[in-house]
Amino acid sequence: MLEVDAPATSAVAVDGRSDDDSVLSKGRFSVYQPEQEGLIFPEIPTFKSVGEERLYRKTHLVAACRIFAKYGYDYGFAGHLTVRDPEHPNLYWTNPMCVHFADVRMSNIVLADHSGQVVEGKYAINRAGFVLHASVHRLRPEVMAMCHAHTSYGSAFCATGRPLDPISLDACSFFEDQAVVGKNPGIVTVEGESGIDIAEAMGGARAILHQNHGLLTTSKHSIDAAAWWFIALETCCRAQLAVEASGMKIQLVPPELARYNRKHAGTSFIAWLHFQTLYNHIAKRQPDMFD
Numbered sequence: 001m002l003e004v005d006a007p008a009t010s011a012v013a014v015d016g017r018s019d020d021d022s023v024l025s026k027g028r029f030s031v032y033q034p035e036q037e038g039l040i041f042p043e044i045p046t047f048k049s050v051g052e053e054r055l056y057r058k059t060h061l062v063a064a065c066r067i068f069a070k071y072g073y074d075y076g077f078a079g080h081l082t083v084r085d086p087e088h089p090n091l092y093w094t095n096p097m098c099v100h101f102a103d104v105r106m107s108n109i110v111l112a113d114h115s116g117q118v119v120e121g122k123y124a125i126n127r128a129g130f131v132l133h134a135s136v137h138r139l140r141p142e143v144m145a146m147c148h149a150h151t152s153y154g155s156a157f158c159a160t161g162r163p164l165d166p167i168s169l170d171a172c173s174f175f176e177d178q179a180v181v182g183k184n185p186g187i188v189t190v191e192g193e194s195g196i197d198i199a200e201a202m203g204g205a206r207a208i209l210h211q212n213h214g215l216l217t218t219s220k221h222s223i224d225a226a227a228w229w230f231i232a233l234e235t236c237c238r239a240q241l242a243v244e245a246s247g248m249k250i251q252l253v254p255p256e257l258a259r260y261n262r263k264h265a266g267t268s269f270i271a272w273l274h275f276q277t278l279y280n281h282i283a284k285r286q287p288d289m290f291d
């Protein structure tokens with residue numbers, strides 16, 4: 001399952017089914033699901049055991065790290081991605097410290113608790129990572145997965161202390177679903193409780209813009225969705241910086257249309273679906289990630 005509290009046979013979180021209030025044909029819950037039968041389309045996973053589900057989450061965490069490398073989201077040892085363990089929700093899987101996103105693999109990810117103790121794996125974890133992520137995972141039990149990295153456009157946009165505007169269909173996914181955190185701007189979250197400010201200020205937002213620091217994304221659904229929101233958020237920051245730098249007058253999507261877009265193109269299922277495109281691409285080309 002991809003949802004914390006869903007029954008073991010369910011694979012899609014409730015908020016992934018909120019594309020449309022109407023009942024679609026043939027049991028579909030998204031208009032993106034093909035009506036025509038027999039076509040190739042990403043299968044929503046179901047799991048026979050918690051072991052299968054753990055393997056899925058770990059594999060997709062590793063893939064997300066490889067994809068972050070492909071997009072150039074590395075900055076030395078900065079950047080951390082986490083996903084809860086399906087059996088022990090107080091533990092989370094994360095990428096190892098001082099291992100490039102491109103070198104993350106199944107055999108070097110680590111399982112840690114909320115105090116930063118590694119309970120499985122040989123590598124250390126990132127101090128700032130566990131302070132930040134553990135605070136969110138501890139204070140927000142609904143958060144399944146979280147991503148953070150020091151990216152160029154996200155860091156630049158976060159210097160403005162402003163939220164993203166609905167300048168495009170893609171940006172509408174963050175309309176009224178983002179939090180700008182201006183408290184302790186730019187502080188490195190290495191002290192025990194310093195991640196709490198962010199965890200408290202984020203509300204239920206999928207996107208957090210930490211002023212003078214960078215981007216964080218969360219998902220109640222999956223590491224797939226959290227990673228996709230991060231990629232989308234960085235891209236939207238780039239687009240807004242570009243259009244503002246152009247000096248041209250900007251037309252915004254009206255609020256009611258922005259909400260409509262978020263409802264239909266900004267669900268967890270859609271984020272998961274976007275990520276499958278990237279997962280299938282990277283899994284074929286970098287099979288060593290499974291080692």
Ligand SMILES: [Zn+2]
Pocket residue numbers: 078079128148149150213214
């Ligand atoms: Zn950081």
